[in-house]
Amino acid sequence: MEKQIRLTSGEIAQLWAQYMNDTASICVLTFFLEKAEDAEIKPIIEYALDISNKHIQKLTSIFSEEMFAVPHGFKIEEDVDLTAPRLYSDSYVLNFLHQMAMIGLTTYSASVSASARADLTEYYMDCLTETMLLYKKSKNLLLSKGLYIRSPYLPNTEKVEYVNKQGFLWDVLGEKRPLVVSEISNLFSNIQRNALGAATLAGFCQVAQNKEVKQFFTKGIEIAKKHIKLFGKKLEESYLPVPTTWASEITDSTAYTFSDKLMMFFTSALIGLSIGYYGTAISQSPRLDLGVMYNRLMLEIQLYSEDGSNIMINNRWLEQPPIAADRDELAKKNKNG
Secondary structure, three states: OHHHOOOOHHHHHHHHHHHHHHHHHHHHHHHHHHHOOOOOOHHHHHHHHHHHHHHHHHHHHHHHHOOOOOOOOOOHHHHEOOOOOOOEOHHHHHHHHHHHHHHHHHHHHHHHHHOOOHHHHHHHHHHHHHHHHHHHHHHHHHHHOOOOOOOOOOOOOOOOOOOOOHHHOOOOOOOOOOOOHHHHHHHHHHHHHHHHHHHHHHHHHHHOOOHHHHHHHHHHHHHHHHHHHHHHHHHHHOOOOOOOOOHHHEOOOOOOOEOHHHHHHHHHHHHHHHHHHHHHHHHOOOOHHHHHHHHHHHHHHHHHHHHHHHHHHHOOOOOOOOOOOOHHHHHHHHHHO
């Protein structure tokens, strides 16, 4: 009886987005696995790839049962050349898997909360369990290899204190207090995500075929570097360390590797995630200068995202998600009939 209940728009949105993300992941992970040399990293890539393949089987079944068109998504034979030289180091791939696992924990949690049907709730809870294991596997290997970058340590607090002046938000003379832990955590994490994004786009830029796409990736690298510099400056003002970048983890390959369509999709997804993370940082940053900075940077990447959407639309790469019926258009057709 439960499976006879129609899917809601919220459920369809999560299922459709997951199908697109997992088909894209299958293309990238299959290439990573083909080129991996580290015997410890290979099993983690295999595990992540197995998860995505199982998800696609389940999602295809759900779409078919509900008589919804299965999205085209991405396919290995169309969007990746497995014979191309390796583009990223195994260390980059391990860090990529770790970051994707953290993102997955966030998105699957949202999927659970958006699911009314019991079968979908159970499915996304299983997705969370799988992703938690991927997170654990990738984190433990990063730690054992000395590649895990910890956020800054702080002195132990000796007593409870309360805010006693408005200067906690912004001093009248513009002087700023040291960062609180939530502000440090968000700045540090956003530097790491931008560093990984810059490295990813640098690789994409080397193998992109379309000139306009290359220019788009180049602009994205510049934006990411700018944001890293701004976030790093805020940490340095409080005498805190700034995490390193991943620029050295890219090979010199310029051979066709991934389709421009796939790389643009990944880039658009990363931009969308950045906007969400910056919004979270605003809500967790009491210091007003940080909120102003994040708002300004969010606008910058929103405009950058629009440029990417235009490129994808012009090249017919942007697959349209399920959309509400256009009642006005239907009424016009009926009138004309």
